[in-house]
Amino acid sequence: MEFALVVPVLLAVLFSIIDLGFAINRYTMLNNATREGVRAASLSASKSEVDKAVNDSLSDLKGKVTVTVSCTTPLGGTCGSWDANHASGGVAVVTATYQHAWLTPMGKAVSSSLTLSKTSQMRIE
Secondary structure, three states: OHHHHHHHHHHHHHHHHHHHHHHHHHHHHHHHHHHHHHHHHHOOOOHHHHHHHHHHHOOOOOOOEEEEEEEEOOOOOEOOOHHHHOOOOOEEEEEEEEEEEOOOHHHHHHOOEEEEEEEEEEEOO
């Protein structure tokens, strides 16, 4: 009798741990990918090269990743288009956003998906 009462609670905890662990793993992958992208951007790569660096780092990730590349000027203003206006001494900013789908019913009970987003910055050389 006690086992029948405890099993649903144990399964709920187990499924929650699995879902949260998987989401943390995806967030860590997103973090590493934005760092790779901003490193490429800081070395004056084009937007398509930065997108490729981020997407190559996320090759195991299922789903669409949205990559945004922007920068600030050495004086602190926004620079507009990355390919045309980035300058040495400014700051490159790469943001990646991913829609994470839950694996188990516990995550789906809370929401249908989780939006993960990570931004990295680095000085342009």
